[in-house]
Amino acid sequence: MTTEAVAAEGIPDKVPVEVPIEPARRGTRRLARIWADLVTLARPVQWTKNVLVIPLAAASGASWDAGALLRTGWAVIVFCLASSMVYVINDIADRDLDRAHPAKRMRPIASGRISASGARIYAGALALLLCMAAFAGPTMHLWPLAAYVALNLAYSRWLKHVPLVDICVVSAGFGLRVLQGYAATGGDFSGWFLVAVLTGCMVLIAGKRRHELTTAGTAHRPALRGYNVALLDQVLAVSAILAVLSFLLYLRHDAPIGDLHNLLPALAAPLALFGVFRYLQSVLVRRRGADPVRTLMRDRLLIADALLLGAAVLTALIVESSS
Template sequence: MVTEGAVGSAATPQRGVARALVRAARPRQWVKNLLVVAAPLAAGELGDGDVLAATVLALVGFCLASSAVYLVNDTADREADRAHPTKRFRPIASGVLPVPVAVGVAVVLGLVAVGLGLVADPNLALLLAAYLAIQVAYAFWLKHEPVLDISIVAAGFLMRAVAGGLAADLLLSQWFLLVAGFGSLFIVAGKRYSELHTLGSEAGTRRSLVRYTDTYLRFVWSTAAGATLISYSLWAFEQPTGDGVPWHTISIAPFLMGLLRYAVDVDAGTAAEPEDIVYRDRVLQLLGAVWLVTVCLGVLTT
């Protein structure tokens, strides 16, 4: 006969593993996947029911795929993470989440993500499969190679931005692709710059950081920021004005201020976790809201 106490003690480790699994999947970082909405929004098609449904499938697919990647990445890095002052508390590194469970769930999440992509559009499924393959290669090898590491992470952001367009079968503007590409590089180079400042003498826990310098990473993120602004401005100038008010052109102002506001954190070396900046910086949130309103007005009035 199984007593209530025995059932409770047996269930506790299972609940602990489940909580650890949720932590390792990092749902807090799903905010990055909102980039999936960018292409349908820029094209002014997000209000269409079919486009919205396809975009939602792409968004959920990337949320699941990114969580699968986090599980694989933490599994590959578990030994190095144990030597890190904060990463040693991660579920896999600390031993709370068993490696077989993490790998098994990662495989399931990856398959479901590709399946959702297939429901939306075969091209989206191919993109998700390519994203997973590249990120697995990154976890086990490419993350240790300078330049390749920031290029792969930036490509991940770019894939998110392209995903919405593929899912809804929308034509992607060349300027949109440039904004997404250089913007991604700006964020990733800023992240590495901040990590270099944060880790200091502990930079050896990420081998690629040892090969970077402050001046090199500053050159990369500042160049990428300038290219992002120019590309966005050229995209905005090309958009039609329906009611005579150039809302897309006006949106350049909040876009620029948001870029500069984020650059403050990059320059201070506090942009190692971009999602934390998005969650805590109220001014950046306000600028983002103003930018979104101006872009939506531009779409609705044309």
């Protein structure tokens, strides 16, 4: 049949042929998606909490020799493994509730991309790695790590459903990170510093609860039924005041800064207040705070303020240690 005849009868000159995707390529893509979901479950972005909080015990004036550095780094590693394991267990427990949340329903377990049984195997593997890292690492007290795991297992089971208790438990997790830092560095313990960390974390968590309450309702988190905006605003205000006051009291009484114990609090006060006010502005005015870590890390003014505050404290520590 000629080309003219083909065209006359309406038969296309070239028939497109659908080329099937190779099974190997499909398998590679599926494996890549599974790995991506497993990484998402581990929440590596949240490891920032461990990297930033555990070394804070260095502010106690601990001696930073090679052993202290090794123990601190190892403490960060085991806490990253522990927190990832806790996130996976919590996502397993919350998979039905997460499906009622506009964003959390896309999480790997809630969306069904990772089955609950597969996630349990993953959590077991992380637990095994955690135990191996804890026993293979340098000698130091690990009771804060053990307390963190036990507390968060209780949180995943039922404490997260108790209003106010849920905020306190999450804050306690940060306090245990600081205590693990003290255990790693051997620095002098400061009660005022621990209070500053606990109450500062309460500001972040209360801001997150407020954002959840005002944007997604209470269906995905039963504990939110015990809150309202007015209560969370009070929690934010009280926690913010205590965080700034306890931090300044730490600088005045416990920080190893010698003769600078009068000058440094005066310099740090406006920076600490600005940081708290800026975060409150993000939560109350800009309606952010769903993820405190991302809120903090994406705000250039907050980062600059934290760097200035950290530089002031670090300079005072260096001046005192060299005098």
